[in-house]
Structures are given as C-alpha cells and as structure tokens.
Amino acid sequence: MINDIILMNGYGIYVWSAFAFTLISFAVLYAVIKVQLVKEKIKFDAKYLTLTSDKKKAVGAQETYKGILASNLVSKI
Amino acid sequence: MLKNFEPNKIFSITSKATKYVLFVFIIIISIGLIEALIISPEDYIQSHSVRIMYVHVPSAWIALGTFSIIAILSFVILIFKNKSFILIAKSLAPSGLVFNIIALVTGSIWGKPTWGTWWVWDARTTSMLILALFYIIYILAWRIYDGREKVHRITSLIAILGAINVPIIKYSVDWWTTLHQPASISIFSKTSIHTSMMIPLALMTASFALFSILIFLMKYNTELVKIKNKGLDRL
Numbered sequence: 001m002i003n004d005i006i007l008m009n010g011y012g013i014y015v016w017s018a019f020a021f022t023l024i025s026f027a028v029l030y031a032v033i034k035v036q037l038v039k040e041k042i043k044f045d046a047k048y049l050t051l052t053s054d055k056k057k058a059v060g061a062q063e064t065y066k067g068i069l070a071s072n073l074v075s076k077i
Numbered sequence: 078m079l080k081n082f083e084p085n086k087i088f089s090i091t092s093k094a095t096k097y098v099l100f101v102f103i104i105i106i107s108i109g110l111i112e113a114l115i116i117s118p119e120d121y122i123q124s125h126s127v128r129i130m131y132v133h134v135p136s137a138w139i140a141l142g143t144f145s146i147i148a149i150l151s152f153v154i155l156i157f158k159n160k161s162f163i164l165i166a167k168s169l170a171p172s173g174l175v176f177n178i179i180a181l182v183t184g185s186i187w188g189k190p191t192w193g194t195w196w197v198w199d200a201r202t203t204s205m206l207i208l209a210l211f212y213i214i215y216i217l218a219w220r221i222y223d224g225r226e227k228v229h230r231i232t233s234l235i236a237i238l239g240a241i242n243v244p245i246i247k248y249s250v251d252w253w254t255t256l257h258q259p260a261s262i263s264i265f266s267k268t269s270i271h272t273s274m275m276i277p278l279a280l281m282t283a284s285f286a287l288f289s290i291l292i293f294l295m296k297y298n299t300e301l302v303k304i305k306n307k308g309l310d311r312l
Binding site for chain 2: 005008009011012014015017018019021022025026029030033034036037040041043044047048051059
C-alpha cells in the first residue's frame with residue numbers, strides 16, 4: 001500500500017517532485033513576504049518610538065496608523 | 078463605491094483576516110492533498126501521472142486570473158487615477174508570478190512522462206512563458222520606478238499590454254495544433270472530468286486561491302506599512 005503510494009507505477013518521481021516543488025514554492029513565498037512585513041513593522045516601531053509625544057498623538061489619531069500600532073510590537077511594550 | 082477600497086478602511090480588515098485565511102487554507106490543502114495523492118483514481122491512459130493535474134491546473138488558472146485582475150485594475154487606475162487600486166494591483170503580482178512559475182515547472186514535469194520531453198515550444202506553453210515574463214517586467218518596473226510619478230502609468234501600461242496575452246493563452250489550444258490538451262472544464266458546456274477527479278481538483282483550486290489571497294493580504298499590509306513609514310519621516 002505504502003509502496004504503491006510512493007512509487008505510483010513508476011510515475012512517483014514525477015508526481016512527488018511536482019507536489020514538492022509546489023509546496024516548497026508556497027513556503028518560500030510565504031517566508032519572503034512575512035519577513036518583508038516584519039521588517040517594515042520593526043522599522044515603523046523604531047521611527048514611532050523616536051517621535052515626540054505631540055507627534056505620537058497626531059499619529060495615533062489616524063485610522064491606518066492606529067491599525068498598524070495595534071498590530072505592532074510597540075503597542076505591546 | 079470606490080471609497081470602500083480606501084487603504085484606511087481595508088487595513089483594519091486585511092490585518093485581522095490573514096490568520097483566519099491561513100487556518101482555512103491549511104485545512105483545505107490538507108484534505109486536498111489526501112484526495113489528490115491517495116483517494117483519487119489513476120487515469121486509464123496517463124496512469125498516476127495525471128495527479129500532477131491537481132497542482133498544475135489550479136496554478137495556471139490562478140496565474141491567469143490574477144493577471145486579468147491586475148490588468149482590469151490597471152485600466153481603472155489609468156482612467157480614474159484611483160490610488161487604492163494601485164496598491165491592490167501591486168500586491169497581487171508576487172503570488173501571480175509564483176503560481177505562473179509553478180504552472181510552468183509542474184507542466185514541464187508532467188510533459189516528460191506524457192510527451193517524452195520536458196519542454197516544447199507550442200502555443201500554450203510559450204504563451205504561459207510570455208505571461209511569466211510580463212509578471213517579471215511588471216514587478217521589476219515597480220522596483221525600478223518606485224517613488225517616481227510615472228510608475229503608475231508604466232506599470233498599468235505593462236499590465237494592459239500583457240492582458241492581450243490572456244485570451245491567447247486561453248484559446249491557444251483551439252487556434253493552433255498543439256501537444257497540450259484542450260480544456261476539459263467549461264462553464265458553458267459539460268465537463269469531461271469524472272467527479273472522483275473533479276473533487277480533488279476543486280479542493281486544490283480552492284486552497285490555491287486561499288493561499289493567493291493570504292499572500293495578497295500580507296503583501297498589501299507590507300506596502301501600506303511602507304507608505305506609512307514614509308509618512309512618519311515627513312512628520
């Protein structure tokens with residue numbers, strides 16, 4: 001049974017490599033985009049922490065900034 | 078209606094939606110993989126190599142669909158100068174390119190046992206390769222001209238030009254004599270695929286679509302945070 005699934009009448013090498021390529025591509029794409037997102041969020045946090053309190057208030061009043069702050073590390077400090 | 082696509086409104090949804098999309102994606106792809114690799118039957122001519130269809134076909138559909146959406150959005154961007162659509166179109170491109178590459182590579186792997194060769198320069202494979210080149214040019218244009226005024230116009234024109242290739246890909250198997258088989262599934266006529274193969278194909282297509290949405294959401298958030306980072310610099 002297991003051998004049938006792995007070998008697939010000699011087509012196993014083609015089938016498994018096609019599925020493996022697909023899943024590896026998914027994992028790489030996900031990792032690359034995730035790293036980009038985390039990098040940008042870290043950059044945002046670093047910039048936000050250097051702002052004066054007035055500027056922080058102004059930033060916090062805007063919808064998108066509120067959303068970013070809520071999902072960023074800085075909100076958890 | 079276009080106001081609903083404002084980044085401020087979209088961000089609150091996109092930032093929360095990713096974890097739910099990832100969760101549903103993992104469940105559907107797990108069931109899809111079991112169906113595609115174990116439960117579904119082998120083909121009476123192609124034997125087990127037919128299973129490659131479950132990754133090849135959905136990838137090709139999503140690559141084509143994504144580019145079509147980018148082209149439509151680009152058309153709207155050129156006419157109405159809608160800034161929200163620019164961000165959406167830009168965020169769709171990476172997943173579209175990866176699905177296009179998957180379609181080409183898995184097609185090539187499928188070609189070896191069925192056609193006896195890894196690659197043929199026939200209408201379908203060549204037009205899909207051209208689509209991949211358009212994706213690459215589109216993404217490169219964003220990198221090269223990023224921050225400049227003309228970037229929206231250049232990228233939109235590339236997408237609209239590339240859209241000419243979309244119907245060529247779709248009808249290439251009907252217009253020219255090719256090794257590639259014609260479409261087995263049609264919205265307007267009866268499909269020639271048995272239910273036992275249709276179920277894994279539908280599951281894999283759904284999971285690939287979810288993965289494409291997941292990557293889009295993450296890329297969209299990245300681009301938005303990038304813009305807001307520039308905004309902080311100007312404060």
